[in-house]
Amino acid sequence: PFDAEEVLVLDIATKEVSYIHTHRTGTSKWCGIVVHGDRLFCAPCHAKEVLVIYPSGRKVEFIDTQDATIFKWHGIVAHGAHLYCAPHHSDKVLVIEAATH
Numbered sequence: 001p002f003d004a005e006e007v008l009v010l011d012i013a014t015k016e017v018s019y020i021h022t023h024r025t026g027t028s029k030w031c032g033i034v035v036h037g038d039r040l041f042c043a044p045c046h047a048k049e050v051l052v053i054y055p056s057g058r059k060v061e062f063i064d065t066q067d068a069t070i071f072k073w074h075g076i077v078a079h080g081a082h083l084y085c086a087p088h089h090s091d092k093v094l095v096i097e098a099a100t101h
Contacts, residue, residue: 002045003027007053007060020058022051032075036083036098043076043085043094050085050096063101065094 006019030042030051042051049062073085085094
């Protein structure tokens with residue numbers, strides 16, 4: 001969710017729409033999503049945290065980056081056991097060890 005507070009869930013079999021609430025407000029929170037194992041990870045743009053979505057349990061968790069600046073990262077990719085968020089205005093690539101989160 002870039003500006004929304006909820007993750008949009010579309011069941012392609014039934015064509016039903018539902019939502020998973022993040023309990024986070026604001027704009028430009030996350031930008032980019034990747035699947036790794038049974039979870040989805042979203043790159044933080046304005047948000048301080050990486051958004052971790054557990055689709056089967058319909059819940060979310062967060063990984064704190066301790067970076068409160070805006071337009072940090074834009075896009076995320078999985079490679080092996082790690083996730084990489086591309087810098088937007090950040091001067092570094094964000095690397096996440098997916099197995100530990």
